[in-house]
Amino acid sequence: MSDGTPRMNDFQILTRNAVDVIEENDLRKRLEHAASKHAKLRVKFGMDPSSPDLHVGHSVQLLRLRAMQQAGHQIVLIVGDATAMVGDPSGRNKLRPQLSRAEVERNLVTYQEQAARVLDMSRTEVHRNSEWFDTMRFEDVLRLAGKATVARMLERDTFEKRMEAGEAIGVHEFLYPLMQGWDSVMIRSDVEIGGTDQLFNLLVGRELQEKEGQAPQICLTFPLINGLDGRKMSKSYGNSIGLTESAVEMFGKVMSLGDDVMGMWFALLTDLPEAEIEALLAGHPRAAKARLGEELAAFYHGRDAGRAARESFDRQFRDRELPSDIPEVEHAWPSDGVPLAILCRDLGLAPSSSEARRTIEQGGVKLAGEVQKDPKFVVQRPGEPLLVQFGKRKFVRVR
């Protein structure tokens, strides 16, 4: 796939699914220029070390980077360790907590491991922006701040909304776009990509580069993918799929995806040709979703794992058989047995005995396949490992 030489169809590769392409003609020109000189474009992507958990939402952009990398361009990953001290106001309606250096460092490590699932990190240039921000003096900061106006900052819809809603905006938050823009200057980026919520920040990079006598970077934005439930994808909503999740988890989560977001997921997360996607979407939604789940699981875990995940899911939920990989755990049994609610808590099936009790009373718990609605039901040490099912998906065998 990759021979290290930029190709002429890079334009399509790079802009697939893109929402904003600024400036399109400029991008074509630069790609041609790079191709004719066998030069690489420097493609910048900023990572936010305040949230180290990457999910498929991030992969929309990572996949573009991967394509660019395979086309022979240079990916430059900026670790926003200095900016993380500020907190990106994008898409926020609240002030972000500021992180300590130690937290940032820790997050950075896990982030890189996860990014490596999509990118070839050995061919990726990585910079922390503290490299240039740490040595700035206040005077330098002021000079940077002087390159933007308050009116310009307030144009930002997120600030505008927060103002209207009467929420707090820290003065330091105005610095965030400037810092991110300055990163572009420091690494002389040709292209920067980000989510649609990053457009403002990306454009600030262009302006700063121009003021510093550099060619302004091309800005590409990509859609923010909706989560499993159709809302904005966010780890805190619990509607995302993490890049490190198992094939089985990925497949299962995809199956719980809302029908109306399926098309978006196909387009943004798979390489399937458009015609095939349309055919799938025209068929039965369950079949399409299963295909999507398998594609996704296969991308991160290989074809075999993808297929296995699908088969195991079908067994468990379509054919209503037990999952194949029920964990078996040892329990320290008191001689007179233990009440079911307590057992569930101790087995880690429920976070508290109260919660276990509620679930049990509502018929959500089965012992050896039989519903047991009495939380005080005393379970004795079983001869054979006892199958406990808690809710729809938690299974365990106790000994």
Place this chain on the structure above:
RNA sequence: GGGGAGGUUCCAGAGCGGCCAAAUGGGCCAGACUGUAAAUCUGGUGGUUCUCACCUUCGGCGGUUCGAAUCCGCCUCUCCCCA
């Protein structure tokens, strides 16, 4: 610097001396239905071997009271108006 309004359980938002672990909605969990979709219906949603009771919670610390999320004082944070 002055004046005003606020900080409530995951979120939004009621409560304004006891009936408050705290309305309602959202989210989430469980059950029915089903394609682990949507829609709908039912129940639940701080903790404790728990239908009683007890413990922790309504920005923080103190106080008044038999009793405070609710009253008082100080502190702290946010928003608005004026300067």
